[in-house]
Amino acid sequence: MPVINLKDVSRLYGFGDATTVALEDINLEIKKGEFVAIMGPSGSGKSTLMNVIGLLDRPTYGSYSLHESNVEALKNDHRAKVRRDKIGFVFQSFSLLPNMNVLENVALPLAYQGANLHHRIVQARTMLERVGLGDRSYFLPTQLSGGQVQRVAIARSLINQPEIIIADEPTGNLDSSASRLVMELLADIHKMGNTILMVTHNPELTRYATRVLFMRDGMIVHDEKKVLGDISESSENTKFFEETTDEEHDIAGVSARLEIETDQGKYNVRKPKSAKKSRRVSVKRPGKKKKYARGGRKS
Amino acid sequence: MILIDHMRMARSSIRANRFRSFLTMLGVIIGVASVVTIIGIGEGIKNQVNRQSEAVTKNIISVRPGHLVDRDSYGAITRINILPASIQTGSVSLNDAKDLESIDGVERVVPMSLISGVVEYDQKEYGGASVIATKHDFINTVSQKIEFGAFYGDVDKDKKVAVIGKSIAEDFFGEVVPIGKTFSFRGQDYIVRGVFEEFPVAPLTQNINYNTAIFIPDNVGYNLGGSKPQLYELLVDVKDGYDKQSVVRAIDQRLKSIHGGQEDFTVLRSDEMSLLTSKTFDLISSMTVLVAVISLLVGGVGIMNVMLVTVSERSREIGIRKAVGASNSQIRWQFLIESMVLSFWGSLFGILLAGIIMVLLRVLTNLEPVMNPVVVVFAVIGSVFVGVIFGIAPARKAANKDPIDSLRSM
Numbered sequence: 001m002p003v004i005n006l007k008d009v010s011r012l013y014g015f016g017d018a019t020t021v022a023l024e025d026i027n028l029e030i031k032k033g034e035f036v037a038i039m040g041p042s043g044s045g046k047s048t049l050m051n052v053i054g055l056l057d058r059p060t061y062g063s064y065s066l067h068e069s070n071v072e073a074l075k076n077d078h079r080a081k082v083r084r085d086k087i088g089f090v091f092q093s094f095s096l097l098p099n100m101n102v103l104e105n106v107a108l109p110l111a112y113q114g115a116n117l118h119h120r121i122v123q124a125r126t127m128l129e130r131v132g133l134g135d136r137s138y139f140l141p142t143q144l145s146g147g148q149v150q151r152v153a154i155a156r157s158l159i160n161q162p163e164i165i166i167a168d169e170p171t172g173n174l175d176s177s178a179s180r181l182v183m184e185l186l187a188d189i190h191k192m193g194n195t196i197l198m199v200t201h202n203p204e205l206t207r208y209a210t211r212v213l214f215m216r217d218g219m220i221v222h223d224e225k226k227v228l229g230d231i232s233e234s235s236e237n238t239k240f241f242e243e244t245t246d247e248e249h250d251i252a253g254v255s256a257r258l259e260i261e262t263d264q265g266k267y268n269v270r271k272p273k274s275a276k277k278s279r280r281v282s283v284k285r286p287g288k289k290k291k292y293a294r295g296g297r298k299s
Numbered sequence: 300m301i302l303i304d305h306m307r308m309a310r311s312s313i314r315a316n317r318f319r320s321f322l323t324m325l326g327v328i329i330g331v332a333s334v335v336t337i338i339g340i341g342e343g344i345k346n347q348v349n350r351q352s353e354a355v356t357k358n359i360i361s362v363r364p365g366h367l368v369d370r371d372s373y374g375a376i377t378r379i380n381i382l383p384a385s386i387q388t389g390s391v392s393l394n395d396a397k398d399l400e401s402i403d404g405v406e407r408v409v410p411m412s413l414i415s416g417v418v419e420y421d422q423k424e425y426g427g428a429s430v431i432a433t434k435h436d437f438i439n440t441v442s443q444k445i446e447f448g449a450f451y452g453d454v455d456k457d458k459k460v461a462v463i464g465k466s467i468a469e470d471f472f473g474e475v476v477p478i479g480k481t482f483s484f485r486g487q488d489y490i491v492r493g494v495f496e497e498f499p500v501a502p503l504t505q506n507i508n509y510n511t512a513i514f515i516p517d518n519v520g521y522n523l524g525g526s527k528p529q530l531y532e533l534l535v536d537v538k539d540g541y542d543k544q545s546v547v548r549a550i551d552q553r554l555k556s557i558h559g560g561q562e563d564f565t566v567l568r569s570d571e572m573s574l575l576t577s578k579t580f581d582l583i584s585s586m587t588v589l590v591a592v593i594s595l596l597v598g599g600v601g602i603m604n605v606m607l608v609t610v611s612e613r614s615r616e617i618g619i620r621k622a623v624g625a626s627n628s629q630i631r632w633q634f635l636i637e638s639m640v641l642s643f644w645g646s647l648f649g650i651l652l653a654g655i656i657m658v659l660l661r662v663l664t665n666l667e668p669v670m671n672p673v674v675v676v677f678a679v680i681g682s683v684f685v686g687v688i689f690g691i692a693p694a695r696k697a698a699n700k701d702p703i704d705s706l707r708s709m
Contacts, residue, residue, distance in 0.1 A: 080627070
């Protein structure tokens with residue numbers, strides 16, 4: 001029984017000539033307990049897919065059922081309720097409210113649920129303990145490191161015991177050790193039976209996933225089920241995305257070397273000399289650095 | 300989500316931006332402070348006037364020249380003519396005073412006459428004194444006591460003696476008890492007999508300030524004035540056990556018949572005398588309160604402005620809140636309560652400011668403003684109301700924000 005079931009889902013932005021297709025006829029079934037990594041170049045529709053699944057966005061066409069009940073036509077407040085009870089979000093950055101302390105941030109979804117203060121604090125504390133930040137309860141988000149912020153964000157996403165965790169590049173701004181901590185946390189959560197959807201650019205992180213989706217131009221171009229612990233083979237092969245013919249290659253090669261003709265005559269777009277000049281200007285700074293630049297020119 | 304949570308959130312976001320929150324509140328602060336202060340000054344003046352009239356003219360009726368008030372058939376004042384100065388002479392005469400004494404219920408009539416001229420003492424002139432010629436009965440009519448010396452009696456009515464107000468003693472004679480001192484007025488020398496206790500004074504009244512008055516016996520004064528004494532007021536003392544209102548009516552009818560049906564005089568009860576002043580002040584203060592209420596509304600516009608800016612600035616926050624499950628109405632409540640809390644605190648600060656202004660006024664001027672708790676409560680309720688009204692638009696804007704756009708910003 002799939003938790004998430006998308007049928008022919010499209011999402012268009014704008015209208016008329018300015019229409020852009022963010023998602024095109026997506027068909028996707030995600031079962032309970034899957035850890036899905038979604039990869040693809042920027043602009044390929046990963047985030048839009050996340051937003052549609054996370055009920056922040058509505059599909060323009062197609063149907064979306066969550067737990068076998070259609071949710072694409074729900075009213076705003078009802079969608080908010082579903083988000084609150086069934087989905088947890090982890091964003092790339094700035095995911096905490098800056099003027100609340102860590103504990104309050106974690107307890108926020110419970111507050112919107114209407115739980116009483118005591119329950120909220122107890123729950124939030126448990127969650128913080130679970131992500132290893134119990135001693136940071138009364139810190140402000142600005143007093144935490146990037147990795148800690150993301151762990152707090154994960155604690156918040158877990159507090160309602162949601163079935164689906166949506167993480168949009170949770171390690172995008174982190175160094176490798178912090179990002180490993182965050183990923184191990186997500187892997188733990190996955191082992192407890194949660195369904196996780198994660199957008200990432202880093203092929204390394206597909207080790208934690210059980211399924212990898214590749215997106216391009218609003219379509220899922222590759223869907224691969226894999227074993228935990230392995231890096232997705234296709235993700236290492238970046239050529240995979242380039243579905244181009246020889247002819248296209250040739251055209252690209254010609255247009256790259258093309259000279260532009262203007263009223264003033266022919267000239268090369270890329271002039272090495274002018275490029276050098278502009279670089280020197282940008283290096284120019286007042287004070288000591290100027291001196292340094294002069295010395296450099298002498299030698 | 301419970302109201303308390305919204306309030307807690309409002310508090311934390313207001314605290315996070317203290318300076319901006321203060322600026323937001325500033326309009327409400329100024330509005331509330333001005334409303335409360337103006338009403339306080341008005342009430343203070345009314346109290347002072349009441350005290351004055353109680354001290355000077357407790358159980359008496361005042362007959363004044365000029366048509367000062369219109370009355371309906373029941374005798375209640377319907378309109379006050381502010382324009383004719385109260386110190387208007389001519390239409391009430393000594394003969395009227397004599398005539399009134401024969402009315403049943405009238406104990407005595409004390410004519411008050413203002414004599415123009417400058418008093419001189421020790422080769423220096425003093426223009427601030429009003430010289431009043433009146434009968435020795437004056438002291439029995441007013442409930443004010445003589446502090447030093449005594450008032451002149453019936454036997455002194457042709458002697459050149461004087462009783463002075465406290466300010467005259469201090470400012471003009473330069474001592475507290477100048478009894479026995481001689482000053483000259485219109486070429487004649489007068490001996491100071493007594494000094495009055497300080498009369499309570501109300502600002503803005505049209506009555507004469509008795510603290511700067513010199514009382515001389517009536518006959519002496521009338522001789523000075525030449526032909527006909529100019530009376531500015533007749534104080535009529537009512538006998539005990541008589542209804543004041545019926546005496547007023549009797550006086551009114553008697554004078555009207557003497558004056559040939561012309562109503563060129565005004566008969567006032569002592570409680571109506573303060574009414575005269577407070578009605579005048581009410582007119583002024585109602586205009587000022589209107590201006591102050593407008594400034595409160597402008598303060599509300601200020602709140603709306605800043606809240607609208609805040610909404611766009613905090614769109615990331617709104618996005619996160621929506622992502623974790625806040626519904627539109629919850630966001631709407633959050634911002635609405637925030638502007639309510641802002642205006643509430645603004646009103647509290649405004650009341651505090653009004654209190655400071657009032658204390659300063661009491662210390663620095665002779666005004667005695669009072670803070671009325673009813674006004675305070677209404678100021679708080681009013682500004683919270685303003686906060687709600689002007690918080691609606693920003694709250695709607697915040698609630699209707701698209702979560703994706705909000706999350707994408709920043």
